Amino acid sequence: MAEYKLELKGICKSFPGVRALDNVQLSLRPGTVHALMGENGAGKSTLMKCLFGIYKMDAGEIYLDGEKIEVNNPDEAMKHGIAMVHQELQPVPARSVGENLFLGRFPIKKFGPLKLIDHKTMYAETERWLKEVKMDFDPKAQLGSLSIGQMQSVEIAKAVSQQAKVVIFDEPTSSLSDNEVEALFRIMNDLREKGVTMVYISHKMDEIKRIADDITVMRDGTYVGTWPAAEMTTDQIITKMVGRELTNVYPPKESTPGEVIMEVKNLSSIHSKSFQNVSFTLRKGEILGFGGLVGAQRTELMEGIFGIRNVASGEIYMNGKKLKIKHPIDAMNAGIGLITEDRRGNGIFGCLSIKDNVGISVYNKFLKAGFVLNHKDINKIVDDNIKKLSIKTPSMKEHIANLSGGNQQKVIVSRWLANDPDVLIMDEPTRGIDVGAKHEIYEIMNDLAKQGKAIIMISSEMAELLGMADRVCVMCNGKLTGEIDKPEDMTQAKVMSYATQF
Amino acid sequence: MTKTKQQKLKDFIINNGVIIVMFILVIYTGLTSSNFFTTGNLMNILMNMSSRLVIALGIAGCVITGGCDLSAGRMIGFGACIAGTLLQRMDYSGKFFPDMEPMNVFLVALIVMLICSVFGAITGFFIAYLSVPPFISTLAMMEIVYGINMIYTNATPLGGYVKEYTNVAGGKFLGINYLIWIALIVAAITWFIFNMTRHGKYMYAIGGNAQAAEVAGVPVKKNLILVYMKAAAMYGLAGFMLGAKAGGVSVQTGYGYEMEAIAACTIGGVSVTGGRGKVSSAFIGVAVFELLKVALQYLGVDANAQFIAIGVVIYVAISLDIRKYVAKK
Numbered sequence: 070m071a072e073y074k075l076e077l078k079g080i081c082k083s084f085p086g087v088r089a090l091d092n093v094q095l096s097l098r099p100g101t102v103h104a105l106m107g108e109n110g111a112g113k114s115t116l117m118k119c120l121f122g123i124y125k126m127d128a129g130e131i132y133l134d135g136e137k138i139e140v141n142n143p144d145e146a147m148k149h150g151i152a153m154v155h156q157e158l159q160p161v162p163a164r165s166v167g168e169n170l171f172l173g174r175f176p177i178k179k180f181g182p183l184k185l186i187d188h189k190t191m192y193a194e195t196e197r198w199l200k201e202v203k204m205d206f207d208p209k210a211q212l213g214s215l216s217i218g219q220m221q222s223v224e225i226a227k228a229v230s231q232q233a234k235v236v237i238f239d240e241p242t243s244s245l246s247d248n249e250v251e252a253l254f255r256i257m258n259d260l261r262e263k264g265v266t267m268v269y270i271s272h273k274m275d276e277i278k279r280i281a282d283d284i285t286v287m288r289d290g291t292y293v294g295t296w297p298a299a300e301m302t303t304d305q306i307i308t309k310m311v312g313r314e315l316t317n318v319y320p321p322k323e324s325t326p327g328e329v330i331m332e333v334k335n336l337s338s339i340h341s342k343s344f345q346n347v348s349f350t351l352r353k354g355e356i357l358g359f360g361g362l363v364g365a366q367r368t369e370l371m372e373g374i375f376g377i378r379n380v381a382s383g384e385i386y387m388n389g390k391k392l393k394i395k396h397p398i399d400a401m402n403a404g405i406g407l408i409t410e411d412r413r414g415n416g417i418f419g420c421l422s423i424k425d426n427v428g429i430s431v432y433n434k435f436l437k438a439g440f441v442l443n444h445k446d447i448n449k450i451v452d453d454n455i456k457k458l459s460i461k462t463p464s465m466k467e468h469i470a471n472l473s474g475g476n477q478q479k480v481i482v483s484r485w486l487a488n489d490p491d492v493l494i495m496d497e498p499t500r501g502i503d504v505g506a507k508h509e510i511y512e513i514m515n516d517l518a519k520q521g522k523a524i525i526m527i528s529s530e531m532a533e534l535l536g537m538a539d540r541v542c543v544m545c546n547g548k549l550t551g552e553i554d555k556p557e558d559m560t561q562a563k564v565m566s567y568a569t570q571f
Numbered sequence: 572m573t574k575t576k577q578q579k580l581k582d583f584i585i586n587n588g589v590i591i592v593m594f595i596l597v598i599y600t601g602l603t604s605s606n607f608f609t610t611g612n613l614m615n616i617l618m619n620m621s622s623r624l625v626i627a628l629g630i631a632g633c634v635i636t637g638g639c640d641l642s643a644g645r646m647i648g649f650g651a652c653i654a655g656t657l658l659q660r661m662d663y664s665g666k667f668f669p670d671m672e673p674m675n676v677f678l679v680a681l682i683v684m685l686i687c688s689v690f691g692a693i694t695g696f697f698i699a700y701l702s703v704p705p706f707i708s709t710l711a712m713m714e715i716v717y718g719i720n721m722i723y724t725n726a727t728p729l730g731g732y733v734k735e736y737t738n739v740a741g742g743k744f745l746g747i748n749y750l751i752w753i754a755l756i757v758a759a760i761t762w763f764i765f766n767m768t769r770h771g772k773y774m775y776a777i778g779g780n781a782q783a784a785e786v787a788g789v790p791v792k793k794n795l796i797l798v799y800m801k802a803a804a805m806y807g808l809a810g811f812m813l814g815a816k817a818g819g820v821s822v823q824t825g826y827g828y829e830m831e832a833i834a835a836c837t838i839g840g841v842s843v844t845g846g847r848g849k850v851s852s853a854f855i856g857v858a859v860f861e862l863l864k865v866a867l868q869y870l871g872v873d874a875n876a877q878f879i880a881i882g883v884v885i886y887v888a889i890s891l892d893i894r895k896y897v898a899k900k
Contacts, residue, residue: 415785428772442772
């Protein structure tokens with residue numbers, strides 16, 4: 070038997086404008102749980118997608134049991150016994166558990182010359198595999214009626230039923246409750262005893278310490294190293310992940326917070342599981358960080374303030390005046406801007422030009438005779454922004470889809486600079502963009518603060534949160550659990566302790 | 572990466588394939604049949620194109636926002652019938668309103684557009700505020716408008732129009748029929764709306780990414796209603812134009828035109844997934860369609876076989892067009 074169950078060697082992958090993976094390796098010992106760690110954007114998911122055949126790698130080799138294999142699509146990966154439980158689940162919610170489990174490989178029975186789906190076998194088998202992962206819900210239940218944790222165990226049962234020898238878990242616990250996490254770990258331990266090799270991607274240190282045998286750390290698309298989990302302390306892992314002096318990354322800030330500009334009082338969502346009773350204040354020239362784990366409802370809170378989500382109760386004051394926000398237009402009129410987290414989902418217009426992407430929220434302000442667009446002035450402001458933010462593009466007529474993630478983000482920033490809000494909410498402003506562009510975004514933020522604008526920044530990158538913010542609010546499960554305003558208190562440990570209160 | 576001359580030529584042929592083929596077909600038809608390239612024939616093609624263009628421009632707006640409009644055909648019939656009932660001669664034996672004086676032609680055009688736009692607004696309301704998919708909402712309106720039109724006209728054919736009305740098609744200004752002028756003016760106004768107004772820019776944004784549009788402060792719902800209202804007004808006008816040219820209409824007037832218009836738009840490059848399309852796209856699509864029909868007639872192709880040819884052209888045109896946008900993995 071080979072020393073390693075699975076080996077990845079010299080994996081390289083580039084996306085337009087970003088080198089996502091640069092000569093990365095990964096070696097999995099048989100029958101172990103291997104944690105793959107790194108900051109957001111380090112390339113963990115990309116690496117796993119290359120292994121699973123979702124992305125085509127530019128260079129590199131994959132060895133299974135010491136033999137070189139080719140993986141061109143997920144189907145081939147599964148034939149080699151590699152299965153993946155996705156970060157974003159990709160099931161068919163409208164169909165039954167059994168149908169999801171056997172999607173693409175339904176059991177068949179012959180009815181004369183016809184091949185029919187053997188429902189009886191399918192549901193019996195489903196029941197058996199669900200028992201295997203110690204989950205006993207109805208195989209005929211509609212998948213969409215299950216909780217996310219239950220859906221995940223269906224995915225795991227699917228992997229097990231395919232006799233998978235290597236199972237990849239891409240941030241499986243990010244949306245699970247504690248009980249569901251326990252159930253997942255129990256399944257993983259069972260699988261380990263049966264000799265299944267697993268890759269486990271997670272940001273949660275305590276989970277890694279509990280479940281992982283080995284740890285591989287990645288940083289900015291490169292391989293940092295592999296160590297036995299037992300020999301590493303949490304601090305050592307973080308140092309390896311961050312790998313640089315925090316002070317160098319974040320440009321110095323030259324402004325001090327002034328008077329209060331915005332005040333949020335007891336804001337609650339219409340959903341009891343979303344944000345509840347959140348109050349905070351924001352000052353001119355301040356960068357207010359919002360920390361917390363995924364699922365802490367920070368995005369939902371900001372979207373509530375901006376009028377995208379419904380608010381059940383609570384008040385928002387701007388310069389002491391109470392606001393009534395029903396629609397983003399109301400928020401914009403009050404001088405609030407929002408750069409959303411999901412750039413592709415509700416940020417950019419992929420099929421439109423850079424000009425239209427910038428102009429869309431300011432066309433109101435550039436009218437001749439009340440209704441004719443003033444293209445000359447719009448062109449000027451777009452052109453100024455392209456220069457100011459050094460957006461790399463041949464012209465403003467270029468489709469935004471052709472730009473790299475960092476440049477797309479700068480276009481979205483331009484949209485809001487053109488709109489000139491007093492309060493700019495930036496939700497994960499540097500997610501998925503390269504280091505250089507990140508630095509430029511930071512400089513823009515500092516520049517805005519210097520002009521007296523107030524910025525709210527949601528960030529899941531601890532280093533970024535602590536490096537950029539003047540003050541940090543921490544949320545956990547929809548509640549504001551802590552506020553850190555003294556520089557000496559701004560530590561990862563403090564944020565984490567607030568973020569894991571419930 | 573710079574492209575070689577060969578690659579550029581290949582790109583050009585793929586990007587304009589249908590137009591090139593059409594061009595060749597038209598030249599061939601012109602050379603083989605003696606009376607194809609005549610002023611009379613050209614005018615006739617342009618007259619046929621004019622109402623089709625107005626319809627296609629209306630539908631293009633819906634398609635750009637990521638929708639479609641199946642009610643167009645019935646809306647055209649409705650518009651044509653309203654105009655017909657209001658513009659019959661006093662001495663016409665089958666006059667619908669025997670005691671009513673025929674109204675002013677311009678006024679009738681306005682009335683028709685207004686009535687249709689009310690129905691368009693209802694379609695838009697269901698799409699924007701009640702999230703009914705455009706396909707279904709316009710399908711429902713198609714049935715409703717047809718029913719109303721049947722009840723209104725008792726399903727009787729209309730004819731015997733006043734001279735002022737038929738003159739809209741027959742009369743000329745600077746040697747060009749009024750009908751063509753109307754289409755040109757509508758095209759110019761549409762171009763202005765698409766490119767020079769907020770509403771136009773918002774349409775593209777809604778079609779490109781409705782969620783992002785909402786976040787960017789676009790009043791998505793109001794703009795959607797406006798799109799369907801505007802489109803319906805244009806169908807009404809198209810119905811008015813068809814009536815003028817034909818000299819008589821029935822409830823079946825315009826039936827199936829919506830499909831032809833949607834096909835024309837997509838052939839010209841209005842993306843069915845939304846966010847892309849120009850006035851010139853609708854124009855090219857309508858031109859390709861009309862020229863194809865006329866050329867096939869002149870070449871003596873069997874009338875039934877012409878449908879097959881049109882279907883094939885749609886397949887080829889859309890397959891080529893979609894190549895430009897499908898991302899290579």
